[in-house]
Amino acid sequence: MLERRAQRLAIMFVAPATIFMLAVFLIPLWKVISQSFTTMDGHFTWAGYAELKTSILFAKVMWNTIEISLMATVVTLLFSYPLAYYLAKQPPRRRAYLMVFVLLPFWTSVLVKSFAFMVVLGENGFINQGLRAILGGDLPIKLLFNRTGVMIGMTHYFIPFMVFPILTSLLAQSPDLPKAAQLMGSGAMRIFFKITLPLSMPGVMAGCLLTFILSLGFFITPSLMGGRKDMMMANLVDFYMRETLNWPVAAAIACLLLLLSLAFISLLSRIPGGKSVLGEAG
Amino acid sequence: MAKKTKFVDITKKTAGPTRRTFLVTSGATIAAAAATSGPLIIVPGKAKAAEKVVFATWGGQLQESLTEAYIKPFTKETGIEVVVTGAPDMAKITAQVKAGDVETDIADLAGSYVVPGDKNGLWEPVNTKIVDRSNILDPKFNRANQQGYYTYAGGVGYSEERNPGNKHPSNWAEFWDVKKFPGRRGLRSRPGETLEVALMADGVPGSKVYPIDVERAFKALDRIKPNVSHWIAETPKTVTLIQGNETDFTYAYNGRVYFANREGAKLGWAGDQAYIAPNWISVVQKARNKEAAFKFMNSLLNPERQAHFARLMTYSPVVKGADKFISPEVKKLLPDPLNPNSCFENVDWWGDKNEELTKRFKEWQMV
Known part of the structure; x- marks a missing residue:
């Protein structure tokens, strides 16, 4: 009796969000899927997918997307691991303050950040002006409208997503383990590579997959900070949607992108650290 | 309250000097959103204020100049309000036409919108009963579904x-x-x-x-x-x-x-x-205020307003008689749309x- 009441209560709590998601996510998603099989005048078609099979542009953009996502993941990891390691060593109060700084990029819109980056990184931006003042000469370093620009923008966005899973797995480690190793005569390097790093791998894997999945769908950063070679899948969807008005193809790309992300998310759910990212207990 | 917005054209039933499209609507329109609750029926006496055209155009200085040269005199002359919205977006207009709920009445078009839009049934044929195109500098500014009303270079x-x-x-x-x-x-x-x-x-x-x-x-x-x-x-x-x-x-x-x-x-x-290239303009199919939109299109070919716009933007007029309102200094700045050295856009x-x-x-x- 009590259990059924609890169940009913649970439904009441969950229902509003569920209905909302149904209306604003699942129904549009269904429309996208059906659009990928429908011509502009409403007939069934495979043409959207057939076109992608032979399109050189799609192949290039697909490869680009994977390449940029991998690069962004690796660069983000290189910045985030030391950061997470440092945070893990801090006393909790101090760590809480420092986390605010890690989270700052989270609280700023990507669009605003991209424009801010343009001011900082442009040929006449702060950085190039500073370099010119120090080094003299007339050679601006190209930090914008190329792959470097995309990497800077994306890494800046992803660092919190990488730091937190790693930090969690670092904090979960028993402080006794390194102490024990030390007592047995192990050096700091050896402790890190034999104990800390292997034990934090689930966090690293989770952070990498999360970053990779998120970067697959990136749109604003490559279009504002990238060059002509930095077109990604989301930009291609926009291109078919607005420039050529070929919606079946646009929808087909969106569906494939979704499948790709789902494949990686299912991978994420299989690794130990991934469950915490996905919100599962344990 | 009905969810669908209904539009009833009662022009045919009313005789009189002004022919208007009346709006019968539920709470969904701007007017209704202002204060009223429940169905709002605009009665003939109040209709004057309701007549409007929704115009999608490129923003910035261009919009300011269009407002000065064309929109203000048009509203003053006809009482039709012109509501300017942001840049015309083919995807958005396509979605609106497909859904049968068209917000934009008339839109400036990029060259690449012209023929694909014609094929997708987005652009309404120009109603030459309202739009007088006889004064045009060159027939290539007149297309079945579009009017070119200035040229840029x-x-x-x-x-x-x-x-x-x-x-x-x-x-x-x-x-x-x-x-x-x-x-x-x-x-x-x-x-x-x-x-x-x-x-x-x-x-x-x-x-x-x-x-x-x-x-x-x-x-x-x-x-x-x-x-x-x-x-x-x-x-x-x-x-x-x-x-x-x-x-x-x-x-x-x-x-x-x-x-x-x-x-x-x-x-x-x-x-x-x-x-x-001419800047093309089209009335959108299934537009709510078609007739008013064509009246606005017609006013875009007024020689005096064309000259005013040319003075503001240095984009060249397309009708005969506009140049008598343009000073020689401004004339020097205007590219000749029919200059044989130039390449003239060919949307076809x-x-x-x-x-x-x-x-x-x-x-x-x-x-």
């Missing part, structure tokens, strides 16, 4: 400060000549206009650009590619990139350069061998090639 934009005198390219062959005119280049990030310009650079006379020899155009683009620092997607950047010293020579529009200079910039523009050649060529162009850019 793409030429070489440069900085007067960094490249004074003759230190800048004046035509496309010189723009391609990076030895004689060293510097960074900016071109549009799309095949339209860029292929045409590439052919002129390769020695094709403006009048012979169409039909475009696509292979030849891409070969010419191969040569300039290493010197192109910016492929420009957003039109304002055609001038701001020169102003910010991010690039030296761009494919730029006369009106944008003129406007930047009015605001203190020192830019030059060479248009001996320009790309000339482009037809639905835009998709194929845009894909090829993007592929080419990525290599």
Whole structure:
């Protein structure tokens, strides 16, 4: 009796969000899927997918997307691991303050950040002006409208997503383990590579997959900070949607992108650290 | 309360000097949102205020000039309010027409919207009973579904400060000549206009650009590619990139350069061998205020207003008799839309090639 009441209560709590998601996510998603099989005048078609099979542009953009996502993941990891390691060593109060700084990029819109980056990184931006003042000469370093620009923008966005899973797995480690190793005569390097790093791998894997999945769908950063070679899948969807008005193809790309992300998310759910990212207990 | 908004045309039932479309609507419209709850029926006495046209146009200085030259006098003359919305978006208009719920009545069109939109049934045939097109400078400004109402010109934009005198390219062959005119280049990030310009650079006379020899155009683009620092997607950047010293020579529009200079910039523009294109406007199919939209379209061809607009934007008029309202100084700034050196946009050649060529162009850019 009590259990059924609890169940009913649970439904009441969950229902509003569920209905909302149904209306604003699942129904549009269904429309996208059906659009990928429908011509502009409403007939069934495979043409959207057939076109992608032979399109050189799609192949290039697909490869680009994977390449940029991998690069962004690796660069983000290189910045985030030391950061997470440092945070893990801090006393909790101090760590809480420092986390605010890690989270700052989270609280700023990507669009605003991209424009801010343009001011900082442009040929006449702060950085190039500073370099010119120090080094003299007339050679601006190209930090914008190329792959470097995309990497800077994306890494800046992803660092919190990488730091937190790693930090969690670092904090979960028993402080006794390194102490024990030390007592047995192990050096700091050896402790890190034999104990800390292997034990934090689930966090690293989770952070990498999360970053990779998120970067697959990136749109604003490559279009504002990238060059002509930095077109990604989301930009291609926009291109078919607005420039050529070929919606079946646009929808087909969106569906494939979704499948790709789902494949990686299912991978994420299989690794130990991934469950915490996905919100599962344990 | 009914969810669907209904529009009832009662023009046929009412006799009288003014023929209007009346709006019978539920709470969904702006008027209703203002204060009323429940169904709102606009009765004839109040209809004057309700008549309006929703006009999608490119923003910025252009919108300000359109407001001054056309919209204010039109509203004063007819009492029809013109509501200006943001840049026309083909995807949005397509979605609206498909859903049968069209918000935009009349829209400025980029050249690439013309034929694909015709094919997708987006543009309403011009109602020549309302729009008087007899005064047009050249029949090519009149299309079945579009009216060209001013022309803009793409030429070489440069900085007067960094490249004074003759230190800048004046035509496309010189723009391609990076030895004689060293510097960074900016071109549009799309095949339209860029292929045409590439052919002129390769020695094709403006009048012979169409039909475009696509292979030849891409070969010419191969040569300039290493010197192109910016492929420009957003039109304002055609001038701001020169102003910010991010690039030296761009494919730029006369009106944008003129406007930047009015605001203190020192830019030059060479248009001996320009790309000339009409700005097309169409009434959207299933538009709510079709008749008012055509009345507005008709007012765009008024010679005096055309001259006023030309004075504000340096975009050239398309009707006879406009030039008698334009001073010689302004006339000097206006590119001649019928100049034989120039290439005149041919939307029919482009037809639905835009998709194929845009894909090829993007592929080419990525290599």
